[in-house]
Amino acid sequence: MGQEKELQLAAVGDLHCVKNSQGALQKLFAEVPRQADILVLCGDLTDNGLPEEAHILAKELKSAIKIPVVAVLGNHDYQSGKQREVEEILSEAGVAVLNGDAREVQGIGFAGVKGFPGGYGRGTLAPWGEDLIKKFVHEAIDEALKLESALAKLRTVHRIAVLHYSPIRATIEGEPLEVYPFMGTSRLEEPLNRFPLTAVFHGHAHHGTLEGRIANDVPVYNVSLPLLREKFPEKPPFRILTIGSSNHLQRPLKVMVNSQRN
Numbered sequence: 001m002g003q004e005k006e007l008q009l010a011a012v013g014d015l016h017c018v019k020n021s022q023g024a025l026q027k028l029f030a031e032v033p034r035q036a037d038i039l040v041l042c043g044d045l046t047d048n049g050l051p052e053e054a055h056i057l058a059k060e061l062k063s064a065i066k067i068p069v070v071a072v073l074g075n076h077d078y079q080s081g082k083q084r085e086v087e088e089i090l091s092e093a094g095v096a097v098l099n100g101d102a103r104e105v106q107g108i109g110f111a112g113v114k115g116f117p118g119g120y121g122r123g124t125l126a127p128w129g130e131d132l133i134k135k136f137v138h139e140a141i142d143e144a145l146k147l148e149s150a151l152a153k154l155r156t157v158h159r160i161a162v163l164h165y166s167p168i169r170a171t172i173e174g175e176p177l178e179v180y181p182f183m184g185t186s187r188l189e190e191p192l193n194r195f196p197l198t199a200v201f202h203g204h205a206h207h208g209t210l211e212g213r214i215a216n217d218v219p220v221y222n223v224s225l226p227l228l229r230e231k232f233p234e235k236p237p238f239r240i241l242t243i244g245s246s247n248h249l250q251r252p253l254k255v256m257v258n259s260q261r262n
């Protein structure tokens with residue numbers, strides 16, 4: 001077999017880019033290429049889903065990030081009903097925006113979907129009663145199906161799932177209990193358990209927990225920027241995952257916040 005090669009993924013979500021975010025983004029993005037080979041963005045890339053915000057982000061990404069960028073959108077990117085424009089602006093800047101798509105980057109497979117809320121475990125909302133409830137639940141089911149079909153397309157040793165909403169309850173703990181059903185849904189975990197995965201990244205839960213596991217024991221990382229800032233105030237907020245090419249167990253070799261192992 002070939003030589004051991006290590007790849008570093010940097011992951012962060014919830015940039016919430018606004019029109020005057022330029023300076024803050026410059027600071028964040030300056031550090032990313034020094035430490036990573038691929039950047040993963042987990043949604044809420046803009047604050048209000050405005051094309052102007054997406055342009056600011058695209059400009060900063062283009063000037064600072066020369067490594068491949070893989071992303072999903074978040075609920076904030078849908079706020080103005082201009083999510084297709086936001087996606088186009090970012091795609092034109094070279095970002096692979098995944099919406100039920102699979103993409104191979106430097107030999108690593110990525111499957112990405114925004115996801116949807118709906119609750120966890122016994123509390124998962126069922127498609128029962130009013131039409132609007134059924135529609136709501138069907139949206140969550142559709143997102144889970146999109147994730148499943150994206151995962152099914154990957155043929156790489158390492159497969160990474162990228163979401164905005166959380167597929168598990170463990171990484172939203174820290175949020176008020178009242179908002180748990182809006183942080184994601186177990187329906188998104190079902191497809192994740194059916195494929196051999198290396199890791200799952202998500203954002204959205206700004207006050208959640210850094211790490212959890214799906215039932216299939218694959219690590220899930222909440223890389224929401226406000227959470228990383230809170231937990232590691234002295235470090236630029238992104239998570240680094242190291243993947244080894246000969247790591248046939250498909251598990252990450254190590255996970256750090258920048259140079260700090262944790």
Ligand SMILES: [Fe+2]
Nearest residue numbers: 014044204206
């Ligand atoms: Fe967010």
Ligand SMILES: [Fe+2]
Nearest residue numbers: 044074075204
């Ligand atoms: Fe969000």
